[in-house]
Amino acid sequence: MELAQMITRKIISLVREADTVTEYRKPLVGFASAHDGLFTKMKEIIGPHHMQPWEILPEAKTVVAFFLPFAEDVVKANKKTDGVAKEWAVAYIETNKLIENICRELKKDLISAGIAVANEKATHNFDEETLKAGWSHKSAAYIAGLGNFGVHRMLITPAGCAGRFGSLIISAEIPPSSRPSEKYCLYYKDKKCLFCVNNCPTKALTVANLDKHRCYRHLLEIDSSFPDLGLCDVCGKCATGPCAFYKR
Ligand code: SF4
Numbered sequence: 009m010e011l012a013q014m015i016t017r018k019i020i021s022l023v024r025e026a027d028t029v030t031e032y033r034k035p036l037v038g039f040a041s042a043h044d045g046l047f048t049k050m051k052e053i054i055g056p057h058h059m060q061p062w063e064i065l066p067e068a069k070t071v072v073a074f075f076l077p078f079a080e081d082v083v084k085a086n087k088k089t090d091g092v093a094k095e096w097a098v099a100y101i102e103t104n105k106l107i108e109n110i111c112r113e114l115k116k117d118l119i120s121a122g123i124a125v126a127n128e129k130a131t132h133n134f135d136e137e138t139l140k141a142g143w144s145h146k147s148a149a150y151i152a153g154l155g156n157f158g159v160h161r162m163l164i165t166p167a168g169c170a171g172r173f174g175s176l177i178i179s180a181e182i183p184p185s186s187r188p189s190e191k192y193c194l195y196y197k198d199k200k201c202l203f204c205v206n207n208c209p210t211k212a213l214t215v216a217n218l219d220k221h222r223c224y225r226h227l228l229e230i231d232s233s234f235p236d237l238g239l240c241d242v243c244g245k246c247a248t249g250p251c252a253f254y255k256r
């Protein structure tokens with residue numbers, strides 16, 4: 009079996025067998041060359057702190073990115089709840105663990121096939137003061153062809169934006185996935201939507217800007233609503249609109 013297929017099947021089967029309350033739709037998997045010029049551009053777009061794949065794994069050849077889309081019920085619960093739904097908070101916690109598990113299991117298989125692997129944590133890999141991360145799973149997913157960015161600064165994939173991303177850097181070559189030419193954000197497409205901006209409870213989000221600090225202060229306030237779940241800095245009210253499931 010070719011490597012891309014083996015990795016994709018493994019991710020799909022680990023999600024299918026996951027021991028979680030949260031249910032998922034079918035994961036998406038994409039591949040990017042570790043030497044894609046967009047990784048270099050990330051240093052300009054995100055900042056010089058953003059690492060290139062080979063700064064994480066010197067022998068990097070490919071970046072594997074994946075998206076785990078939440079089941080529709082999780083998103084609907086968060087949409088209809090004032091504040092944040094417990095289902096959404098649980099999905100966040102469980103999915104971060106699931107991403108770590110997927111990376112761990114893939115690592116075992118790849119290393120036993122003689123392939124070197126490295127990955128960054130699923131979340132909280134950012135500086136608490138600047139909120140800057142050394143590696144963006146969303147940007148890796150963009151370069152690996154999984155989707156494009158919406159006004160809410162999340163990546164919209166063909167399965168929507170409601171879910172979580174993970175990525176790994178590996179030393180084997182896999183042909184890169186093509187990037188979609190179609191814009192998935194309805195506002196960027198024809199100015200017909202601003203659900204995310206209008207649904208943001210803190211007004212941190214505008215078309216021109218995302219005030220990350222204002223957003224994150226709100227996420228930390230939400231954390232105190234779920235004391236039994238561990239660090240649960242979530243909101244996602246901007247991810248419950250028409251691009252949550254993107255099916256066109
Ligand atoms: S809610 Fe509408 S404007 Fe916001 S990202 Fe989604 S499609 Fe774009």
Ligand code: SF4
Pocket residue numbers: 207208209210211212213222223224226242243244245246247
């Ligand atoms: S996560 Fe919440 S506070 Fe942050 S931009 Fe989205 S809707 Fe606004």
